[in-house]
Amino acid sequence: MLDKNRLFPAEGAAHVVAARLYEVVRDLPIISPHGHTDPSWFAENKAFPNPTALLIQPDHYIFRMLYSQGVSLESLGIPQVDGKEQADPREVWRIFAKHYYLFRGTPTRLWLDYTLQNQFGLKNRLSMANAEEYYEVIAKKLTTPEFLPRALFDEFKIEVLATTDAAFDDLKWHKQIRESGWKGRVVPTFRPDAVIDAEYIGFKENIQKLGEVADEDVSNWKGYLAALRKRREFFRSLGATATDHGHLTALTADLSLREAEDLYAKIYVGKADAKEVELFQAQMLTEMAGMSVEDGMTMQLHPGSVRNHNKLVYEKFGRDKGADIPSPTEYVRALRPLLDRYGNAPGFTLILFTLDETTFSRELAPLAGHYPALRLGPPWWFHDSPEGMMRFREQATETAGFYNTVGFNDDTRAFLSIPARHDVARRIDCAFLGRLVAEHRLDEDEAFEVVLDLTVNLVRKAYKL
Amino acid sequence: MLDKNRLFPAEGAAHVVAARLYEVVRDLPIISPHGHTDPSWFAENKAFPNPTALLIQPDHYIFRMLYSQGVSLESLGIPQVDGKEQADPREVWRIFAKHYYLFRGTPTRLWLDYTLQNQFGLKNRLSMANAEEYYEVIAKKLTTPEFLPRALFDEFKIEVLATTDAAFDDLKWHKQIRESGWKGRVVPTFRPDAVIDAEYIGFKENIQKLGEVADEDVSNWKGYLAALRKRREFFRSLGATATDHGHLTALTADLSLREAEDLYAKIYVGKADAKEVELFQAQMLTEMAGMSVEDGMTMQLHPGSVRNHNKLVYEKFGRDKGADIPSPTEYVRALRPLLDRYGNAPGFTLILFTLDETTFSRELAPLAGHYPALRLGPPWWFHDSPEGMMRFREQATETAGFYNTVGFNDDTRAFLSIPARHDVARRIDCAFLGRLVAEHRLDEDEAFEVVLDLTVNLVRKAYKL
Amino acid sequence: MLDKNRLFPAEGAAHVVAARLYEVVRDLPIISPHGHTDPSWFAENKAFPNPTALLIQPDHYIFRMLYSQGVSLESLGIPQVDGKEQADPREVWRIFAKHYYLFRGTPTRLWLDYTLQNQFGLKNRLSMANAEEYYEVIAKKLTTPEFLPRALFDEFKIEVLATTDAAFDDLKWHKQIRESGWKGRVVPTFRPDAVIDAEYIGFKENIQKLGEVADEDVSNWKGYLAALRKRREFFRSLGATATDHGHLTALTADLSLREAEDLYAKIYVGKADAKEVELFQAQMLTEMAGMSVEDGMTMQLHPGSVRNHNKLVYEKFGRDKGADIPSPTEYVRALRPLLDRYGNAPGFTLILFTLDETTFSRELAPLAGHYPALRLGPPWWFHDSPEGMMRFREQATETAGFYNTVGFNDDTRAFLSIPARHDVARRIDCAFLGRLVAEHRLDEDEAFEVVLDLTVNLVRKAYKL
Structure with missing residues (x-):
């Protein structure tokens, strides 16, 4: 069913080079720095x-x-x-x-x-x-x-697997994994959307939970930030190296302390209007960036998805039912407040993702090809596909180069698809590099270095894994 | 002048497969569900x-x-x-x-x-x-x-040809074709733009004409809708299976009965402002969708063309003189009101077209890959071209698959170009499938099924032809 | 290091044709109608x-x-x-x-x-x-x-090289070149941004300088326009054939004389708000078009760059430090006022550039494929690259054809890169044409004509060189 040359250019020098490059990366370990698998699988190890x-x-x-x-x-x-x-x-x-x-x-x-x-x-x-x-x-x-989950984890040669976890999560499964003596490296990712987006289901309760687990008074701005800081520390103690933020837009803000306090006060009592809800999220991206500058956690931004587009499906089946639809996403003006503060901060890494492919050549590659803090995340969701990955390389590489990218994310809750997804990504990278070599745009010895970088080195560096 | 292998990949496995696939579809009948030929040609059959x-x-x-x-x-x-x-x-x-x-x-x-x-x-x-x-x-x-037109129609192996006709058209040519005994299947398409867009030339007179031909009192909302219902029925009686809507945007609305009545009252007396004119069109798309749910007519939406951009040309030569220019088009938020009501309605089909190719991978494929009512129309107008058709397949297929698309539209008033246009479309589909097979992304036996689906089966199903 | 077949399709008929076409254009002279080299190099001819x-x-x-x-x-x-x-x-x-x-x-x-x-x-x-x-x-x-600069100029076979110069520049280096007896053709380009954009650094002083060098009273609209007219004439006297305009957007306006006078009065005294500053730039594009209709200078528009995005870098290092980032750019509505007046004017040429590649197939090719005054500039800046140039041809050619394009711009201040840049452009054009011929979409004899047009004929015509 599977041809060993699948996804390579069908013939010629590009094919030959792609196949050679693939030999080098085919059996490398899987590094999965962003995904949605369930940590209980590895904690309980049930069938x-x-x-x-x-x-x-x-x-x-x-x-x-x-x-x-x-x-x-x-x-x-x-x-x-x-x-x-x-x-x-x-x-x-x-x-x-x-x-x-x-x-x-x-x-x-x-x-x-x-x-x-x-x-x-x-x-x-x-x-x-x-x-x-x-x-x-x-x-x-x-x-x-x-x-069993752990056996598959080993069989898949997973070097590290990051899950995605709410800011108030007790991470009990992660603790259980650590305490179990099993050597598999499964780490959490700090995802605070549910306590940042005031329109998130259960936002009010989420904030209370946050206050409780952090033992902070979240009724005011200072306490709220302190709670988040503590949770980030807790996540790091269990191996987390990154945060993740899934906002509707990439909007950021840089309010004065007073403005931020007042805004949070409204958010806290549920009196903020739509504009203020958006502004609060914008401000929080900048706050999170600031905390990343402090604690070294890599920051990921996944904007642009209009969630739960199908009302009937949402009412009957709830979230994440395939009815999230991308929409146009602007980065250049939206990110400016955050970048003005932290775009040049040493050691800070903000990985940008998009569902709007038009931004690769127009906005994201130019931004990542300039700001020391910025990196480009791999093609996401609908674009995590052969054509999508090829478009990404074709549209981003000439301006951002390879070294402002961060390798592959499988981003999946479908555990068994992880090896398949990484395999597709590796093959497409080999196909792209094969064409560059065949067209004499890159030397073959360099392509061998690059393909290793794209498969393991860049992801380790960007996510500090 | 014409090479038999034109438009296929020039060499290799993709070429070989494309050529094989083309053999199967080259001589299939032409199904033309959307176009602008003149029905009088086939009624009168003059040279x-x-x-x-x-x-x-x-x-x-x-x-x-x-x-x-x-x-x-x-x-x-x-x-x-x-x-x-x-x-x-x-x-x-x-x-x-x-x-x-x-x-x-x-x-x-x-x-x-x-x-x-x-x-x-x-x-x-x-x-x-x-x-x-x-x-x-x-x-x-x-x-x-x-x-002669009828001889060419047969020579071209046209199985069915749809024209595009105003809501108040008497369809006399279509009647004459039916009564003539000629077997050629030429069917009308219900296009009500001229009685929905209050800025359309002669809108006021158009509404009156609508009232007259439908024998309804169009001075109020109820009568106006009744008139449209009757006209749809009349079109269906002469073979129509589809409606078509050419709006500036894809905006839809879902007003209450009272709001809609009041809005129509303003529109009717010519007192609506630009916002209201737009809102009325938005509401009417939802109304038309509702009627399609009732009567089974497939609905087509062609948004995004800024008409008559060249003032001097428009004043001297009128409409449709090559000065219509595409503009950015948004679908995700615009369609939500309509989709909230009818996006999951059994049997309803809404075919979306675009002049903004960026929407294929970002909005249209994700929408059509989820909503049961939605299908993707083929590349339209400026994009009805080898590169345009290839981009469509490359950008839409991975998310929407082949089965949420509807085959080819020639969309032309140039009758003699119809076989040429369908031939180009078939060749490009073969070229795309040839590459998928050559890259081991699709089995060859499946490609043979798909190419038949793309050429005749999907269009018959989507347009109920 | 450099393979002689670099950038061509790696194999097959497309490769063979590309290589043949390249033989014809490889050694043709370089015509560089838009760039940023320093005229003092050629005036002084220092090492x-x-x-x-x-x-x-x-x-x-x-x-x-x-x-x-x-x-x-x-x-x-x-x-x-x-x-x-x-x-x-x-x-x-x-x-x-x-x-x-x-x-x-x-x-x-x-x-x-x-x-x-x-x-x-x-x-x-x-x-x-x-x-x-x-x-x-x-x-x-x-x-x-x-x-030495002049020796390199000859070595590079530069037929003509245009610099880019402020409206109030004294063009002393250009004069010196002319007077030196050296035969190299270096011409200025009239770039009035610094006296049109009221947010430009030193705008107030710039306007004064303009008044002085033109000997006109620029405190009023009439004198300001007269000064600009005189400067254009002065530039033409030193060989200029073109103007260039680098605005944030492509917005144009067509105000009444009274409105324009009032607006300029506010601009002149520094009392205009952001909207008025933008409107003034919009109006000035239309004024500049009008002067081009009068004096025959080709007009270039380079919109869409958000300048000096990195605050820290800007404060420490100033302009043009790699922190200009493209943003979405709209042309269809923005250009309408200008095109209503001059879009059909005989002899007028407006060359449109973009940093937003989505506009090629959606807006720019449709506009240029209709308006007699419009031409498409080559891929600019981030898109002046193999992939960017190929996307341009693939996305623009089917609607605008080859003959509404204007050849290549190197657009560089890196003098030594000029031959390399033109070489890349020639190779990519050959690669694109090679594929068209290999896929039987263009006859080979035509490709030989087209490649000459793309390399030398279209640029000479569009820029009147």
């Missing part, structure tokens, strides 16, 4: 329940495509807000197999084929004919020791 | 007047390019608003031949060469040297029975 | 001081990349506003060599390699190992007659 629960139901790339073609989320057993009954996992698997053709030309298809073949030894394309057999084979393997 | 009137004067792709290089529209015999005298068609043809080099690298050149060679057997490049001879040959052929 | 002062310190492409990776501008000897001491040029050269790997995949690397090999005969990649030797070789050559 995954069944093929559907493992491969389909947590993966919004999959069910969004099925839904777009009229397959109901109920029939796929996607959990409902009111906890309604779930579908039979075998039946869901059959529905998936029946619609497998929908994924032609998509990265999901590449990842699934890789997983079926390389993790489960299933070498024919998934179809109605083999769906039941495949389900059985996978279900059976999931009960074996080789398929 | 086309002369080469210039057939190939040059109706084609704004051609005369806009000539005009951009200093050739006056007067010298090309483009009809003037005040009815001033026209140019000698032979002289216009000579001017065209003299400037044929301007079209190098453009799709117009590909279409023209195809038409000259395949329809008229003229196998050398048009030039000053052969201009007169070519004119004679074409002029002569146009007088033969083989070149 | 360049040293490798660092020649190749590194004036080139913000180079030091911005070094700065982005933590190399301080102080250590590179970039002049400071307060005139602080400079770095040892040999040490700067060593820093540069040490970080040469940062430029992998960038056009800077291509230009530097070309310069080292073709101008200085240094055929190995710059490295720490050869840095000192290379410095010596270059330093020595710079003292020889062959490396």
Whole structure:
């Protein structure tokens, strides 16, 4: 099913060089500095329940495509807000197999084929004919020791895996992993959106939780900042090296202390209007940057996603159901207040992501090709794909170079797709470098250095891993 | 003049696969669900007047390019608003031949060469040297029975051809076609812009006409909607399966009944300001979607064209003179009101087009890859070209897949270019699929299925043809 | 170091055709209608001081990349506003060599390699190992007659070189060149930003200088315009054929005489607010277009750069330090007032540039493919690169054709990079044409005509050189 030359230029010098480069990086360890796997998997090390629960139901790339073609989320057993009954996992698997053709030309298809073949030894394309057999084979393997989370972690050669965790999370699973004596390195990432975005569900309670876990009085600006500082320290004590921020825009602000105090007072009592809610988020990005300058945590910004676009789906199924849609994102003016303060700060790293590819050549590469603090995150979400990754290299490299980028993020909650995703990224980097060498734009000995940098060195450096 | 391998990757596995795929679709019937041909041609079946009137004067792709290089529209015999005298068609043809080099690298050149060679057997490049001879040959052929509209329709293997017609059109030509006994399937498309956009020329009279032909009192909201419902029914009775909407933006609204009534009252008496005119259009898109949910008509949205940009040209020559210019178009927030109501409605199809290619990967593919009601229209107008079509596949497929797209639209008033346009589209789809197969991203047997879907199956399904 | 086939498609028919086309244009003269070289070099014809002062310190492409990776501008000897001491040029050269790997995949690397090999005969990649030797070789050559500015000008086969000069510049170097009897054609370009943008540093003094050199009373609108007219005439008397305008946006306006007078009165006394400052620039673009219609000077518009984005760098090092960042740029509505007046004016040419590549297919090609006055400038600044130039051809050609473009601009203050930059542009045009021919989208005989047009004919025509 998988050709060993997949994703390389099909022929010629670029093909030859790409294949040679890939030999060097194919078996390197996986460094996964940003993602959404569940730390309890590695803490408890229990078997995954069944093929559907493992491969389909947590993966919004999959069910969004099925839904777009009229397959109901109920029939796929996607959990409902009111906890309604779930579908039979075998039946869901059959529905998936029946619609497998929908994924032609998509990265999901590449990842699934890789997983079926390389993790489960299933070498024919998934179809109605083999769906039941495949389900059985996978279900059976999931009960074996080789398929327990920690065994897979080792099998995948994961050197480090970062999860993403709320600011008030007790990180009990991370503690349990550390205390278990298992050598796998799973680290948390500090994600404070739920206590920064006043429109986040449960914001008021979240703030209270933050105050409690940090033992600070969060009814005022000073206490709120102190609480965040303490939590960052707590995260670092469990291995965290980075923070992550998922805002609607990249807007930043640099208010005076007095203005910030007053604004927080309004936010705290729930009296802020939409503009003030946005301004508070803007100010908090700058505050977070300031704390990163202090404590050395790498900062990530993921702006531009209009969340929960489908009202009906949101009301029935809740967040993260494949209905988040990118929108145009501006960086040049938005980031200015933050960059005025910290853009030249030694040791500070802010990694910028985007869902708006037009910004790569227009805004992000020029910014990252100038400010010492800025780096470009890899293609994200919808653009974490062969064409998306190639466009990123083509549009960003000439202005930002390779060395203002930070390697690959799998950014996934689909644990089994991690090796497949890194493999696609490595192949596309090899394909891009192969073309540069074939067109005499880069010497081959340099390409061998660059491909190592793109695979392991830049990510280690940017995330301090 | 035409190489049989044109538009395929020049060599290698991608070339071989593309050529194989093309064999399968080359001779399939043409399904043309959206275009601007004149139904009177097929009703009356009269000979086309002369080469210039057939190939040059109706084609704004051609005369806009000539005009951009200093050739006056007067010298090309483009009809003037005040009815001033026209140019000698032979002289216009000579001017065209003299400037044929301007079209190098453009799709117009590909279409023209195809038409000259395949329809008229003229196998050398048009030039000053052969201009007169070519004119004679074409002029002569146009007088033969083989070149009458219906004969060409059959010769082109057109399975169905949709025209675009105003909401108050009496569709007399469509009736005449039906009553003539001729088997060619020419169907109308319901295009109500002229009674929805209060800034449309003659809007007030248009509304009155609508009321008259529908026999409804359009002085109030209820009667206006009833009139539109009746017209849709009338269009359906003559074979229409789709509506089309050409707005400046993709803005939609979902007003209460009371708000809508009040807004319409202002619109009706011509007292609405610019904001209200825009809001009314926004509301009407949602109303039209609601009617589509009722009556099953597929809805098309073509937003983003700033019409009649050149004041001098508009004043002298009127609409549609090559001076419509695309502008940035936003979909994610704009469509939300409509999608909140009808985005998940069973059986409803809304096909989105764009002149802003940045929206393919950022907004349109993510939307169409989630909402059951949404499909992506093919590259439109300036982007109906080899590079434009390739960018569309490269940017949309990974997120929306192939199955949220709807095949090709020729969208032309240049009847003779229809086979050429479909041929270019088929070749580019084969080229894209050829590359996917050559790079082992799609199996060849699947590519054979997909290319049939892209050529005939998806368009039949999306437009219910 | 330099492969003779670099930048061509690596294999196949496209490669063969590209190489053939390149043979025809490789040795053609360089026509450089827009750039930022210093006319004093050619007036005085003194030796360049040293490798660092020649190749590194004036080139913000180079030091911005070094700065982005933590190399301080102080250590590179970039002049400071307060005139602080400079770095040892040999040490700067060593820093540069040490970080040469940062430029992998960038056009800077291509230009530097070309310069080292073709101008200085240094055929190995710059490295720490050869840095000192290379410095010596270059330093020595710079003292020889062959490396004096005029000798290099001839060696580079420059047919004409345009500089960019403030409206109140006395053009003494240009006069001196003319009077020297040297045959090299160096012409000024009229750039009035500093007397049009009221937020420009020293605006008030600039206006006074303008009044003095033109001997006009610039305290009122009429005198201000008269002064500008006189200066344009003066520039033309020294060979200028073009003006250039670098505004933040492409906004134009068409005020009544009264409105313009009133607005200028506010601008003149420094009482205009931000909106009025912007409106004045908008109005002035239309005024400049009007003067171009009168005097035949070709007009260039370079909008969209947010200048001096890095506050700290700006305060310490001043303008043009690699911290200008592109931002989204709108043309369709912005240019309308100007185009309403002069878009169809015979003999008028307005060349549009952009830093927002999304506008090529959406706005600029449609505009230039219609208005007789409009032409598309080549890829600018960050996009003056192999990928950027290829995207330009791919995105603009199908709508605007080749003949609404104007050849290449090197746009550089790095004199020695001029041959390298033109070479890259020629190679990419050959690569693009080679692919069109290989895919049977253009005949080979036509490609040979087009490549000559792109290299010399279109630029001569557009800039009247």
